[in-house]
Amino acid sequence: MRITQHWLNATIINIIDRTPTVREFELVPEDAGPQTYAPGAHLQVRLPIAGGEPQTRSYSLIGLPNTRCYRIAVKRMDAGRGGSLHMWQLTTGDRLVISEPQNHFLLSFDAPEYLLIAGGIGVTPLVAMADALGAHRTRTGVSVRMVYGARRSDQGDEFAYADDLHRALGTCLQRVNADAGERIDFAAEFARLHPEAQVYCCGPVPMLDAIKEAWIAARRPTQNLRFETFGNSGRLASQPFTVRVPRHNLEIEVAANVSLLDALEVAGVEVLYDCRRGECGLCAMDILSVDGELDHRDVFLSEQEKRSASRLCACVSRATGSITLDSAFRAIT
Numbered sequence: 001m002r003i004t005q006h007w008l009n010a011t012i013i014n015i016i017d018r019t020p021t022v023r024e025f026e027l028v029p030e031d032a033g034p035q036t037y038a039p040g041a042h043l044q045v046r047l048p049i050a051g052g053e054p055q056t057r058s059y060s061l062i063g064l065p066n067t068r069c070y071r072i073a074v075k076r077m078d079a080g081r082g083g084s085l086h087m088w089q090l091t092t093g094d095r096l097v098i099s100e101p102q103n104h105f106l107l108s109f110d111a112p113e114y115l116l117i118a119g120g121i122g123v124t125p126l127v128a129m130a131d132a133l134g135a136h137r138t139r140t141g142v143s144v145r146m147v148y149g150a151r152r153s154d155q156g157d158e159f160a161y162a163d164d165l166h167r168a169l170g171t172c173l174q175r176v177n178a179d180a181g182e183r184i185d186f187a188a189e190f191a192r193l194h195p196e197a198q199v200y201c202c203g204p205v206p207m208l209d210a211i212k213e214a215w216i217a218a219r220r221p222t223q224n225l226r227f228e229t230f231g232n233s234g235r236l237a238s239q240p241f242t243v244r245v246p247r248h249n250l251e252i253e254v255a256a257n258v259s260l261l262d263a264l265e266v267a268g269v270e271v272l273y274d275c276r277r278g279e280c281g282l283c284a285m286d287i288l289s290v291d292g293e294l295d296h297r298d299v300f301l302s303e304q305e306k307r308s309a310s311r312l313c314a315c316v317s318r319a320t321g322s323i324t325l326d327s328a329f330r331a332i333t
């Protein structure tokens with residue numbers, strides 16, 4: 001159960017393939033034009049995947065706001081939960097149900113130095129940040145760098161938006177090609193930073209875990225590391241699993257292409273949520289038992305909580321086998 005949500009109809013007015021697996025969609029909301037938003041914002045999109053109950057996906061807004069359209073980009077995930085494949089079937093003129101822009105990844109302009117770190121499709125919220133910080137650097141002289149890890153080989157170049165980023169940041173953009181065996185050395189990157197520098201990063205959960213570990217090891221202020229993730233980047237491939245909820249006397253099969261949160265909602269179990277991206281922790285549920293393996297895909301729970309198998313974030317995390325959860329939801333009166 002989301003506290004508030006306002007859905008709008010929108011029309012796709014243009015589609016651009018940015019890489020072999022990243023497709024950009026330009027959307028115009030009906031009734032009202034695009035609203036302004038701050039860098040780091042995203043849209044939620046309701047998708048009737050395979051004709052089933054609508055499922056929600058979050059996509060970052062690309063670039064700074066304009067009065068013509070919203071821009072989002074979708075990476076095709078052949079082994080994902082079906083959202084990207086649904087999006088890739090759409091054509092110009094098709095309609096979508098979207099939210100207004102939301103932002104859990106706000107950029108502040110009070111730091112003496114900035115480092116942006118992107119992993120793969122995690123580049124999307126950072127395009128607007130690079131634009132904004134590039135202009136901020138011109139005005140103030142503040143230092144801004146970006147390190148961007150992705151794949152580039154004979155099979156294709158997956159550095160989406162590299163030209164836009166280069167225009168914004170020039171030689172302060174460093175590309176790290178995973179296909180060439182290159183890796184980002186987070187400890188070395190952090191050692192170069194001003195003590196009060198801010199780092200903004202977005203990428204798969206394992207990359208963010210490595211960043212958090214290096215940040216903590218460098219004894220840097222927690223509030224200066226800001227990150228966002230995307231919810232389909234688990235350790236294990238998405239597969240069906242069983243969830244039991246004794247409080248409701250329920251046993252639910254969670255299909256490979258459905259989130260645990262959606263499956264619980266369809267079964268009538270009310271779970272509070274907000275971000276649906278594994279960031280706010282509102283959907284965290286107590287785990288009573290696990291017969292299989294947990295695949296934590298959030299960045300909210302601590303490593304200790306994940307290791308202890310005490311809670312999981314229902315919006316993004318999954319399991320194999322079966323798990324038993326406690327729904328602690330109490331209606332707000």
Ligand code: FES
Nearest residue numbers: 274276279281315
């Ligand atoms: S709804 Fe925010 S972590 Fe799940």
